[in-house]
Amino acid sequence: MAETVVPKIMKQGKVTPWLYLAPALIVMTIFIVYPMFNTIGLSLRDKSGTASAAVTCSEDGPCWGIFENYRYALTDEIDPSSPATIWQSFWASSYGNNIKWILLMVTGTVGLGLLVALLSDRVRYEALAKALIFMPMAISFVGAGVIWKFVYDYGTQQVQIGLLNSILTGLGGKPVAWLSTPGLNTLALILVGVWIWTGFCMTILSAALKSVPSEIIEASRVDGASEWRIFWQILVPIIMPTIVVVITTMVINVLKVFDIVYVMTGGNYGSEVIANRMYTEMYKNFHSGRGTAVAVVLIVAIVPFMIINIRRFREQEAMR
Amino acid sequence: MNIERLTNWFRHLPTHIVLILLCALWLVPTLGLLVTSLRPVQAVNVTGWWTVLSPPIGSSEYAQQCSTCHGEEGDAIPDADLTDPEVVGDYPRSTQLLAMLEKEIDGQPHLEDNPLPDAQQAANIAVYLKRISGIDAPPRFTANNYIDALMGYRGKRTYLEDCATGEQALDLNCNISDLLNPRGMGRAMLNSLLVTIPATILPILFAAFAAYSFAWLDFRGRQFLFALLVGLQVVPLQMTLIPISRLYAQLGLNGTFWGVWLFHTGFGMPYAIYLMRNFLGSLPRDLFESAYLDGASHWTAFTRLAIPLATPAIASLAIFQFLWVWNDLLVALVFLGGTTPVLTYQISNMVTSLGAGWHLLTAAAFLSFLLPMIVFFALQRFFVRGMLAGAVKG
């Protein structure tokens, strides 16, 4: 296994590895591990953090005892009156929104990233094209919020200073309130996310494509395979491991998405995602118990994807 | 030969179209920001940025309704010279203008056979008249937004105008020291640098140590610990703010640079270790073996072999961490706050504050992109290489 990577010949003291690890272990314990346990502890307590969460149970409603905050985090947004309303309210909740984000943003970034990677490989202005697509990665979320204001702005006058509504009214349509219409605003925000993250996917996928030996492709061309077939039956299977990594990495990123929503709608108009809900509970409603319970739910949701990523890394190590 | 190249090019035409279209789509929002930041405040809220090169508001209405009599320049009738501010000053808005147009001149309707313009048209004409009479003739482009943003000017005119008349606010001196005004982007940029540079160096240093240990030293639980540390990426940053803030209060680190540096170091660590470990682990084993046979200690191997060879990984990590810290808002907000405002903090404060206009905000936002853009375009090569090391290195 991977343990054999270290040359046996390199003798060392028992302490040496830990000396090298010490600075990293110390800061990570303080800044990540300690807050994580603190969070788990607080999620079982009431809003002031002094009493058990069970005291906040209402007499007539359902109660999960010490896990009361989790009941709130998981079920408060759900309307249980009928199966239809359960589905509807779930789909409109922060969890539903996060699922929309994952479905659309991951397919959007990976799909477009792959497309640009494929196309730019065949042109001479490859570097320029890639730089343009990648550029938004260097822009802050606050800045991106300002940038997209001039795309989504909704004006009540004839003149629109938002690009999209200007096009719509120019074609004779009515302006659309992109950011304040529930449902639609999540799509509008996801578009911003795709704009920012496509460059990331493109770069990694492009490198994977370039590492595919050209002889294989040439050979299939000679055999008369169409470009479409070459793509689906040769390229995609070869770079599949990379695609999986990109997808899981993006899923982790998207689950933690916060800034775009925070900057552009503040989580209003039903555009809230899980991380925003946590922030709102903690800092707007000052309910640390509920906020931390939402945080724990979020961590639990991310863990499986992290495990996939780490497992793949170890497989790679083993192959070496 | 040429024909072959031509047909080849045509075969690739769909590729070019799709690619150029995508690039254009990606560029347009940022372009809008740049253009807006260069427009005068009067224009930003009234017309879209893409109209910046079209004729001024009201010129078409003027040409249609007024130019036959008043002339294209507006000065054809000496008794009603539309370039005279005193004449135009009486009709600043559509209501006054329409009232005047309804009156007859020598028994003839003012506009002869033409119908009266509607309110919107009249308003546009009024704006145009103010322009040609010089009452209010904003230029197409201006650099004032950038000056105002840099100096932290928040008044009703512009920094240069206020300073010219000596009516500047209490916190402005109208000299080069204003660049350090705590409310300006100039000072914020300096603060951002002070936060970013150490917060980039520290995590890379710590991660390099740890990665060396993971890659070339042997100890129990090596793989498990590594997976654990990398797995800590799952922790969302927002939830650590309060516990860390409490801790800082006891240590007196709130509001200090050290607080921010250390926080970013902690949170940059999982990814940095992952990437560095990947890179160091992929270096040829013989290299380390022969160094060790020559009697090199681990410290020598680390400083003389691992670090120099890992330069590409360090460079790319540096860029990543630089961008991350530079663009971060939350950590700077909570741990530094307003006494040492950084760029993102200033911008978000302008977004939420009463009456800070979009002209200033766009200029401020563009200023904040400047450095990351330079870093990114200059070091793109490293950036990409590092990302690959992190994701697909086998």
Added chain:
Amino acid sequence: MVKAKRRWVILSVMIIALFLLVACGGGATPVATGDSDIDCMSAQAGDEVTMLYQWSGNEEEMLNEILQPLVDACGIVLKPESTRDQALLDTRVQAGTPPDIAFWNVTQLQQYQDKLVPVDQLGVNTANYADFWKETGSVDGKWLGLAIKADPKTIIWYSPANFEVDGYTVPTTWDELDALVEQMVADGKVPWSMGLESGDATGWTGSDFIQDILLVKQGPDYVLGIMDGSVPYNDAGVKEAYEIYGKWAADETYAVGGADGTLSTAFLDAIYKPFSDPPEAMMVKQSGFAGSEIAKQFPDLEYGQDYDFFGVPGAQGLQGGSDWMMAFSDKPAVKAIFAYISSDVGGQKWAEIGFNLTPNKAGTNSYTDPILLKNAQILAETQGFTPDIGDTIPGGFGSAEWKAIVDYLNGADLDTVLAEAAQVQAEALAE
């Protein structure tokens, strides 16, 4: 290789120099000049006070100008921080490193009641404050916050010039206002300009409007009842107010752009619409600060002729935004600021600078701005001053109220959204 090394050395020297530059650039200590009317409360020159407030830009400058005489007289050093993000204040307080003085909402008095220094221990001149200010600023009988700035919200802005052109007159009763609105709609004019969008605080303009309707239809006791929980937020009276508001706000013949317009227009943009050329609407309901916003956006307009305001007709009592000064420390420099703000000199200076209204009675005759003068009279004559409902109930009721308004305009069932807000109200007040 050598060359590269030298470059690094130069770079690091430059960076170190930069650090030193900033570290030392603290600025000189101001020297006390001594103004006999200002009591420094034995604060020493060079004493520092950290302050946290939500004002920025123009507002921040006005506060600076108001405090300048005190700074000149006592030589204290102000360390202000400006943010709209309440998370900043809260993390500081939770961490045990609060600012010396915070300027925030009345809810924070309750939220931080254990950590605040009572106002009467800070050398405040209590005679300058009306009783309702003391009562509102007290928690469990302890006076914890000094009302520092008031802005009557129960007013409506309009353009006298436009009213004259169309032959409208200022209404004096609610029925007249209702009739005027219908008349405008019949004439093809849009009566209201509304805008709810305000980032993190989206919805607050709607809650102001609804509270004014409550003051008209139910009166101040009812509103206070909502604040102490004796009136649940889904009471019939509240529902009626929502329906009146919704009828206007969600219909494009009554409000610019209908529901979409109301929801996505920024509150500042909404202020401009009745005064643009041509006007998009006839009236906008907004606090006193709208006056200076109009003046800034349209420098050619004149107060009294092109823009003016009238009290919401029929409103019993006044609703107002108010900002509160609270102390987390009782060091001399903090006392000096409280003493100065509550003194005659401070009140007059505040009114002179015209940072909205000062609750300090000494300021009443010192306003130079006609808008503030008119507002000050309205404030002086009011039967009572009810603070904002959302500002008063702790525990996130404010954002629940905003959410209810936004959801209602977005088409949600009114009974459901009010029931949800009422639940938050009950939970918040149960503790």
